[in-house]
Amino acid sequence: MRFWAMILAGMLWCGAASAHHVLGRPAYSLNEDSNTPPSMEVETQIGDYFVTFMAFPAFPRPNEPGRVNLYATRIDDGAPFDGKVTFKVRDDSWFSDNEETLGIQPPDDHVFRQGFVFSKAGDYIVTAYFEDGGEPYVVDFPLRIGAPSSIGPLGITVGVILAVLVGVSIFQRKRMERLKLRRHQDVVREPR
Amino acid sequence: MALSLPDIDWNATLCQVPGFMVHPGLPIWAGAVVASAVLLGSGLALFSAPPTRVRAWHLELARVPLIGAWIRWLTTSPWPLLALRFIVVGFFLMVIVAGLYGTPIPERNLATALTWNLWWAGLIISVFFLGSAWCAVCPWDALATWLVRRRLWGRGNAGSSLNLRVPRAVRNVWPALALFVGLTWLELGVGVTTSPYATASLALLMVVLATVSLALFERKAFCRYFCPVGRTVGFYAQLAPVELRPVNTDTCARCTTLDCYHGNDAVEPCPTHLVMGRLTQNTYCTSCGNCAQSCPHQNVGWRLRPPSVEAVQEARPHWDEAWFMLGLLALTGFHGVTMMPFWEGWIRELGRFIGDSGQLLWSFSIGLAVSLSLPILLYALCVGMTHRLTRRAVPYKRLFAGLAFVALPLAFAYHLAHNLSHLVLESAGIGTLFTNPLGLGTQPLSEVERHLRHADMLIPQGALYGIQAALMIFGFWIALMVIRHRGRALFPEGQALQRWSLLPMLVFVVVITAFHLGLLMQPMIMRM
Numbered sequence: 001m002r003f004w005a006m007i008l009a010g011m012l013w014c015g016a017a018s019a020h021h022v023l024g025r026p027a028y029s030l031n032e033d034s035n036t037p038p039s040m041e042v043e044t045q046i047g048d049y050f051v052t053f054m055a056f057p058a059f060p061r062p063n064e065p066g067r068v069n070l071y072a073t074r075i076d077d078g079a080p081f082d083g084k085v086t087f088k089v090r091d092d093s094w095f096s097d098n099e100e101t102l103g104i105q106p107p108d109d110h111v112f113r114q115g116f117v118f119s120k121a122g123d124y125i126v127t128a129y130f131e132d133g134g135e136p137y138v139v140d141f142p143l144r145i146g147a148p149s150s151i152g153p154l155g156i157t158v159g160v161i162l163a164v165l166v167g168v169s170i171f172q173r174k175r176m177e178r179l180k181l182r183r184h185q186d187v188v189r190e191p192r
Numbered sequence: 193m194a195l196s197l198p199d200i201d202w203n204a205t206l207c208q209v210p211g212f213m214v215h216p217g218l219p220i221w222a223g224a225v226v227a228s229a230v231l232l233g234s235g236l237a238l239f240s241a242p243p244t245r246v247r248a249w250h251l252e253l254a255r256v257p258l259i260g261a262w263i264r265w266l267t268t269s270p271w272p273l274l275a276l277r278f279i280v281v282g283f284f285l286m287v288i289v290a291g292l293y294g295t296p297i298p299e300r301n302l303a304t305a306l307t308w309n310l311w312w313a314g315l316i317i318s319v320f321f322l323g324s325a326w327c328a329v330c331p332w333d334a335l336a337t338w339l340v341r342r343r344l345w346g347r348g349n350a351g352s353s354l355n356l357r358v359p360r361a362v363r364n365v366w367p368a369l370a371l372f373v374g375l376t377w378l379e380l381g382v383g384v385t386t387s388p389y390a391t392a393s394l395a396l397l398m399v400v401l402a403t404v405s406l407a408l409f410e411r412k413a414f415c416r417y418f419c420p421v422g423r424t425v426g427f428y429a430q431l432a433p434v435e436l437r438p439v440n441t442d443t444c445a446r447c448t449t450l451d452c453y454h455g456n457d458a459v460e461p462c463p464t465h466l467v468m469g470r471l472t473q474n475t476y477c478t479s480c481g482n483c484a485q486s487c488p489h490q491n492v493g494w495r496l497r498p499p500s501v502e503a504v505q506e507a508r509p510h511w512d513e514a515w516f517m518l519g520l521l522a523l524t525g526f527h528g529v530t531m532m533p534f535w536e537g538w539i540r541e542l543g544r545f546i547g548d549s550g551q552l553l554w555s556f557s558i559g560l561a562v563s564l565s566l567p568i569l570l571y572a573l574c575v576g577m578t579h580r581l582t583r584r585a586v587p588y589k590r591l592f593a594g595l596a597f598v599a600l601p602l603a604f605a606y607h608l609a610h611n612l613s614h615l616v617l618e619s620a621g622i623g624t625l626f627t628n629p630l631g632l633g634t635q636p637l638s639e640v641e642r643h644l645r646h647a648d649m650l651i652p653q654g655a656l657y658g659i660q661a662a663l664m665i666f667g668f669w670i671a672l673m674v675i676r677h678r679g680r681a682l683f684p685e686g687q688a689l690q691r692w693s694l695l696p697m698l699v700f701v702v703v704i705t706a707f708h709l710g711l712l713m714q715p716m717i718m719r720m
Contacts, residue, residue: 038297038636045540046549058636059296075544139549144296153292153393161339161403168340168407172351 046139050075053128053141060145062121068143070112070128080110085130087114092123092142102126121146214533215617215646217713222661226709229665233672234698243676246505251496252439267436267484267493270345277334284331284395286629291392294630299637301388302629305622307395308385313614315421316428316607323432324425327478332395333415336402347460355410358417364512365423369519372420373564376523380530381556412463415478422478427517428604429474430502430597431670436477436484436494437468443491444469452483452492459486468492473507500670503597504677511589514596518568521599521704524607526563528711531718535559570700571599577696586682594682595697598674602701605667606708609660616656618718620648646718664709671701 040058044051052071060066072081084106090099105112118124128139254264266272283306291303298304315326327333341348384390405414415422438444452468455461462468464476468483468491484492529535542548542555575592586594628634637645649656679694 044549045543045552047547048544050540075540147293148296148389153389153396154288157396157400160400164404164407165339168352168354171354176351 042141044139046137047135048074049081049137051139055143062118062146065115065117067113067115068126071110081132082107083130083132085112085128088127090125092125118145214715214717215613216715218657218660222657223709223713226661226664230668230702230705233669234702237672237676237698243680246501248498248501252493253495254493263494267481270485273328273481274345276329280329281331281334288392288395290629291388294388295634296388297631297634297636298386298388300631300634302625303388303391304385305625307391309618310622313611316611319425319428319432320608323429323434323474324477324479326425327422328480332398332402335399336406339403340406346458347455353406354408356408358409358413362417365516366512367418368420368423369516371418375420377560381553411465416464416476423516424520426475427520427600430507431499431601431604432474433496433499434494435474435497436479436492437471439491439493441469443489451486451488455482456486473502500673503600504673509593511593514593517596517599518571521603522564522567524603525567526560528610529563531716532714533717574696574700578693581693582683594678597678598671598697598701601667601670602704605663609663609712612659613716616650617646620645660712668705
């Protein structure tokens with residue numbers, strides 16, 4: 001049995017988010033005309049398409065329904081993509097290759113909407129797949145469910161520093177012992 | 193509740209491009225003032241007599257009435273510095289906690305707001321007044337020292353470090369330059385500035401690097417060779433109006449103990465291998481005050497000086513340092529370019545051309561490489577032309593290293609002007625973050641809040657423009673002095689010739705100043 005499960009949830013429109021000026025960097029926004037929770041938006045570019053991906057809510061939690069919306073327009077003429085988009089999700093943690101299809105979505109007013117519910121917190125990658133002109137387009141977006149682990153960076157930092165300090169301490173102690181031994185040998189040799 | 197908007201000229205203050213917070217650039221009048229100063233300065237440089245050696249004045253701060261005793265206490269007592277270190281480390285730990293446990297919304301988290309809006313922007317401005325004082329309270333070094341030496345102050349156990357010599361290949365500033373390029377890549381390419389978690393992780397990484405370096409190598413190799421922030425601060429400190437120097441050089445000449453270099457029973461040695469009696473430049477001084485505390489003759493103190501004298505004539509040229517200064521120039525310009533509205537379009541086009549996708553990191557990296565190369569190539573070309581015009585009187589490499597100081601005031605002036613925009617426009621509202629540093633339960637800023645924050649400037653907009661224009665003129669003027677005085681030092685026998693043979697260097701200074709002025713006159717996209 002898979003360690004996480006997903007259920008398709010409702011497809012709701014969420015408030016427009018303001019774009020960030022660097023592609024691929026998540027931006028959180030709140031539309032002051034709306035009382036909805038904030039959304040997270042990532043813009044990216046692939047082949048002939050400019051893709052906008054939006055996750056709602058911005059900070060989804062386990063067992064809480066959420067949605068991703070995708071909007072793709074041609075870079076050359078701005079025409080929106082109107083085929084079908086397959087959404088998949090995979091666990092992004094180390095040593096894991098679990099992947100599951102979330103659904104295949106037709107456009108709804110040029111927007112591809114996909115609902116989800118994650119049962120476990122963690123880092124996931126949502127993959128949007130579509131084809132145009134015989135060319136496959138695969139776009140990966142990171143999605144964080146729940147709060148990120150704070151043990152990772154702290155643990156690595158403490159671990160590395162401890163290892164180095166203990167290593168240096170052991171090395172220095174052995175060096176001092178060798179030095180003492182050498183001095184002792186010199187003292188023993190001197191009477192000759 | 194009715195929202196009352198302050199009396200703001202929105203069109204002059206903020207341009208609302210959908211989704212962006214954009215600040216208008218310098219107005220035409222400010223640009224015209226800078227351009228006039230550049231023309232006037234260039235004419236003066238070409239047609240005035242060759243310069244004579246600068247006789248720099250100095251003012252010993254310990255001898256200034258009223259504040260002298262206080263300055264002496266600050267310099268020779270370990271307690272003020274220790275107290276400051278505790279405070280800075282406290283803020284640093286707050287950044288780590290907020291970054292790892294707080295909200296990912298960058299403008300609501302103390303980690304991103306304090307690190308990038310206040311510290312990163314204010315650090316360079318602090319150099320203008322205090323030189324390399326930041327290094328004395330640096331939390332990376334403070335934590336590393338406490339962990340490795342296992343003492344909060346005073347001389348630590350010598351056996352706590354392996355005290356290895358730094359390999360000869362990296363006993364220069366190349367590692368710091370490489371790390372600075374890497375930091376820029378993380379900052380502007382990957383977007384560490386908008387991720388509290390990544391900001392905290394980067395801060396922890398710097399502590400690890402400082403600690404490992406201190407545990408392995410003698411003295412503070414990280415500060416001297418590897419730290420990108422410390423080296424940047426150090427090079428810019430050549431243009432600072434303060435310096436830590438011997439009060440009387442004769443006392444140093446007669447000194448036989450060299451406590452400033454070796455330390456004593458209570459005080460650590462100089463972390464960067466400096467001998468106070470021979471010190472002529474701030475570049476590697478970390479302002480830690482060990483020399484002042486250990487000197488048995490109390491012969492070390494802070495003093496005021498002309499801000500340009502070191503870059504103009506006192507600092508000794510070195511090949512690696514020349515590259516670092518040119519790297520600084522290129523990277524500061526690059527920071528500005530990435531915040532221009534046209535940058536994203538360029539990177540998108542490049543991404544399409546090379547088939548890049550996603551975050552367009554390949555395209556960004558190419559943009560970074562090109563931006564790094566162009567000013568350096570232009571400099572190399574101008575030095576080459578000077579080399580030819582002077583009939584190869586001085587080897588090219590020596591000329592390249594000797595004239596590279598010209599990059600320093602240009603980079604520093606633009607960096608100050610650019611960071612001033614960030615500090616003035618983006619630090620509003622940071623005080624509220626201290627009441628909720630983790631940003632728990634907060635929402636992203638709405639467009640109205642964003643506008644209000646950016647409109648709540650620390651100083652009036654006209655004053656900001658005036659200071660930025662003055663900084664551009666300051667950088668240009670010091671760069672001119674560098675050309676003239678370094679030229680005189682390089683070609684002492686050809687003074688009549690040097691004015692026109694140094695014309696390519698003047699062109700370099702004018703082109704770079706014009707480029708920086710152009711960037712400042714463009715609308716600038718804000719970080720948050």
